[in-house]
Amino acid sequence: MKNGFVIQGPTIYGEDRIYKNESLWVENSSIHKIGTISHANTLKFPKSSIVIPGMIDLHIHGCAGSDVMDAEIDALSTICEALPREGTTSFLATTMSESPKKIENALTNVKDYINGRNKTGAEILGVHLEGPFLSPLKPGAQQEENILSPDLALMKRWLALSPIRMVTIAPEEKGALEIIRHLIKQKVIVSIGHTNATIEQAESAFNEGASHATHLFNAMTPIHHRAPGASVAALLDDRVMCEVIADGVHLHPAMNLLALRMKGSTHLVLVTDAMRAKCLGEGEFDLGGQTVRVRGNEARLATQQLAGSVLKMRDAFENMYAYTDCSIQDLIQMTSVNPAKELHLYDRIGSIKEGKDADLVILDENFQIIMTICKGQIAYQSNQS
Numbered sequence: 233m234k235n236g237f238v239i240q241g242p243t244i245y246g247e248d249r250i251y252k253n254e255s256l257w258v259e260n261s262s263i264h265k266i267g268t269i270s271h272a273n274t275l276k277f278p279k280s281s282i283v284i285p286g287m288i289d290l291h292i293h294g295c296a297g298s299d300v301m302d303a304e305i306d307a308l309s310t311i312c313e314a315l316p317r318e319g320t321t322s323f324l325a326t327t328m329s330e331s332p333k334k335i336e337n338a339l340t341n342v343k344d345y346i347n348g349r350n351k352t353g354a355e356i357l358g359v360h361l362e363g364p365f366l367s368p369l370k371p372g373a374q375q376e377e378n379i380l381s382p383d384l385a386l387m388k389r390w391l392a393l394s395p396i397r398m399v400t401i402a403p404e405e406k407g408a409l410e411i412i413r414h415l416i417k418q419k420v421i422v423s424i425g426h427t428n429a430t431i432e433q434a435e436s437a438f439n440e441g442a443s444h445a446t447h448l449f450n451a452m453t454p455i456h457h458r459a460p461g462a463s464v465a466a467l468l469d470d471r472v473m474c475e476v477i478a479d480g481v482h483l484h485p486a487m488n489l490l491a492l493r494m495k496g497s498t499h500l501v502l503v504t505d506a507m508r509a510k511c512l513g514e515g516e517f518d519l520g521g522q523t524v525r526v527r528g529n530e531a532r533l534a535t536q537q538l539a540g541s542v543l544k545m546r547d548a549f550e551n552m553y554a555y556t557d558c559s560i561q562d563l564i565q566m567t568s569v570n571p572a573k574e575l576h577l578y579d580r581i582g583s584i585k586e587g588k589d590a591d592l593v594i595l596d597e598n599f600q601i602i603m604t605i606c607k608g609q610i611a612y613q614s615n616q617s
Contacts, residue, residue, distance in 0.1 A: 236260065236608070238269050241277035242594055245284050245564055247583035256283060258271055258590040261608040265586055277594055281602060284564050285583050286591030288571035290398065291360055291446065291475055291503035291532045293326045293519075295510035300325045301520065303337035308345045312353035316512055316604035316611035317546035319590035322355040322581060324397055326505075329363035329371075329378040330519050332386060334413025339394035346395065353611050355591075357575060358397035361390065362446065365411065366426035367402035372451035373539035374426065382407035384414060396420055397575055400446040402427040403437030405441045416441035423475075423573055427462050434465035438472060444574070447505055448474040448491060450482050450538070473574055475503045478551040479543040481530050485555040490550045492552075497562035501570045502548040507531060507540035550599045 236259035244251035246266060255274075257265040293300055296314040298307035308325065315323060325342045327335055327577050342359050345351070356492045364380040365387075371379060380386075390396060398421040401408050412422050424437050425446025430453070445452070445466035447450050461486030466472045474495055482505075491500060504510070509517040509526045517524050517531075524531050524539040549563050556562075564583075572582025580589050590608040595601060604612040 234265065235275040236271070237275055238271040238282060239277065239592070239594070240274050241279055242281040242283045243279075244561060244584060245282060247588075249254050256584070256592075258592075258605065258608050259501055263584060263588050263590050265549075266584070275470045275603075277602060278596070280597040282560065282595050283584065284560070284593050284595065285568040286466040286581070286593055286604070286606065287319045287549070287567040288357070288575075288582065289315070289320050289323040289504055289506075289545055290501060290571050291326050291362070292320075292323050292506050293328060293540055294508040297508055297512060299508045299519070299538075300327055301334060301338050303334070303341040305345055305348070308341065308356065309352075312351065312356065313611075315354040315545075316606055317511075317601070318546045319549070319593040319601050319604055320354050320545045321355050321593070321594075321604065321606045324358055324360035325356050326360040326362050329366060329374040329380075330520055331378065332364075332380075335364070336390065336393060339396070343394040352609070353606055355606065357442065357577065358395040359394050360398040360400070362400040363426065365401045365405060366406060367405060367428045368459075369428040370402070370426045370453075371450045373425055373519060373522065373524075373533055373537055375522065377572060378520070381405060382411050384411050387411050387414065391418060391420070395420065398423055398444065400425040402429065403442065404429040404433040409436065409440055410599055412442055419576075424452075424462055424466070427464040428453055429465075431460040431465045434462040435469070438465065440468050443471055443473060445472055445474045447477050447482065447503070449487060450477065454520070467491070470499070473499055473501055473570060475501050476552075476599070477505050477541055477543060478502055478542050478548040478555065479529055479559055480551060482538060482541065488552060488555045492556050492558060492562075497558060497565040498570065500566050501574070502545065502552060502563075502566045504543040504545055504548060505540045506543055510542040510544065546599065546601055553599070559595050
């Protein structure tokens, strides 16, 4: 809207306080002011609604029929335009284990998209490189033939191709610690995942600077009372941020509660790990050359192995609330604040504060999305708004 607009009515969950009976002024791409405001362009919402920061998904492969590994600008555009419907305003474009050439094509495509013009919808903040330096014993839905032994030269080549912000790696594999040390020097977030590491091997990775755990409990050495494994190492280390996929499929609700009680909301991040089937309903879809069958809210290979998810961030937000009875502030911490801080972008995204980017989500009393605003532009508007 010309000369900006004002959001009036909802409770505003600001960075430092909750604002009731006050308004939020969006000007250009930023939050201009929060307070008592008179403005010609005023959008009025019910008093029962809330405004929260845009959600940030650190682990998503695709949605709406498109995948990051398609290595096409149109595929990324489709993802960016679809994600605001679920409250996501920015994300890491996540790759998977394919041939080095296919990975390079995807990396180059993300760089070209970020550097291009006429982008709309959710913002791509960089790349989450999930693999191929994983454990062949914990492949999940990644094809074992595409899993490679850690290769520092190859990693350096990929770092030069694209803005890689996070790398998932199995720390127990030969050469992994050398890569971890290099990534830390390059200020890349290192995440342990798809790993068969013992607790000692995981602790070694954290001592080298790894600070994240990819989809906690999934494709990871499980909790055992005589062999605690990587899951316990991640839960016990205060330096580590843990991803959880709160869809009720990847984790029993009690495991979400366990993770929250162990880590606190400051050390958990909700992710979707979604693939191209998201938003398309039931059917058969491709994931890295494999057929995935979606039934209800489950995406599985023919072997019944879970293959990513069709989870939406809005649903993860609501599910975590139901599973744990946490506060809205806790949910904002896990969906916006933590990922922004991990990426060192909290100065501009991740909370509602004057001067920050106007990445905003307006929810009704049932956490249904009324409107999503990306960089000051209305990217999604429900019929009820």
